[in-house]
Amino acid sequence: MPMNVIEIENLRSRYNGIDVLEDITFNVSGGDYIGLVGPNGSGKTTLIKNILGIVRPAGGQIRLFGHKQSAFQEWFRVGYLPQRLSSLNPGFPSTVEEIVALGLIAKRRMPGYSSKAHHDAIDRALDLLNISDIRKKKIGELSGGQQQRVLIARAIINEPELIILDEPATALDPETREQFYAMLKHLNRQRNVTIILVTHDIGSIGQHANKLLLVDRRVVFYGSFDDFCSSTHMTDLFGTHSQHVICHRHEF
Amino acid sequence: MGFMEYLQYGFIQRALISGVFIALICSTLGVLIVLRRLSLIGDGLAHVTFGSVALGLALRIYPLFITLPIVLVSSLAILKMTQRARVMGDAAIGVVSSIGIAGGVILASMAGGFNVDLFSYLFGNILAISREETILSIILSVIVVGVILYYYHEILSITFDEESAKASGIKTDRINKILVILTAVTVVLTMNVVGIMLISALLILPAVTAFQIARGFKSSLVISAVTSVLSVILGIFISIAVNLPTGATIVLTNFFFFTAAFLTRLGKDHF
Incomplete structure (x- = not known):
């Protein structure tokens, strides 16, 4: 049985004195x-920020x-792609290579870390995202899709x-989005x-994910797509059409 | 009189040595605070410096002794207001800055108005810098640069994207605190070079000059440092040769470099 990567029990999160999340309990298994x-303002981003220790x-x-x-130290085991690509400072004077290398900070004091390992890791990440050819370009000179690839490489x-991704596909054109998925x-x-992929793209999530976590300040539904498709939770929040789209396109 | 002859004078040697060290830390920190959209923190803390210099003069205490702790506390107050009281960064700087100016004006008026001493701090006089102040500038500059180098990756990570930095396990609150403390120390040291009125110029101009032509973060730091150091050296010599105020000449030399970099970039973009 795969080990639990995340275990959350009775999580509560507040913002400006208001409960944004209440009584959140679920586990995530390795390989999920x-x-x-969830609808706008349902607490999706707050939930992942709690998991990542940002909130x-x-x-x-x-x-x-x-x-x-609170005592977790091995942050190099977790990758995070934040939501706000649009808030990137276009004048930031860093090259693609420098931005990707920032991801290594979580491993900086690990034994065996060396300059050679550092460069190899950068090369591997750039190759995987197919952005080696733009490694010396400044981040502000890239298109939205290229910037997104850089942040994924990081x-x-x-x-x-x-890997936790917060609405990663919003800045991408349809072709790049498909490559990304x-x-x-x-x-x-x-x-x-x-x-864990936070998304509003409910039409295509069924093609990719094997589980669905539906939150609206609380966990409304968590389970497999088969269970979801036979439940009424989604229709209550998004209407009958969305449920049909997701269940129809689900491949697993 | 030639440049080599100028170099024989102790006051010029002290001005050059302390000016170069202070230029280095201003230019390095400047890159970080401009990118974090906190450019006006230098201005805000400079206004606090004005208030605390006025306090030092009124109490007949050597102003640096009283200025350093007050500016340090003020820089942390700006940070706390931004984090805890949900005051926007620029508003927090505005609050602390206006308190500094108001306090300085009241103290100056109680002490019988703006006297020569206060004016010399407002507009700076690097040529009058003492041996002790030069040594202090060197020590504090080495500490500031050492801390920046030690936390270089953490600082760069937070400057680019604070949220992701936090998710990488970086103690962002600690690094932010370190950054504002370093800025406070730098502002107090810079007071002697260009004066309270022009401190923010020495923090901002080399950084925005570098951003015109640099191809990466490291090259931004290098270009910022080189233009800043050159501006101080040229500014000191030009001001002596043409009998101009040294602080203002240093700032205008910085502006000359900015203009040159800006035109270079424009030329590259169009041709």
């Missing part, structure tokens, strides 16, 4: 590919790879076992990387 969906929970327990999150440079599927199926 989870689509995290401090108001209550409850989070465990990562069996360790209490997120996967440590070959993490868990194919890359995630490859990481999940070939390398057994656990993926």
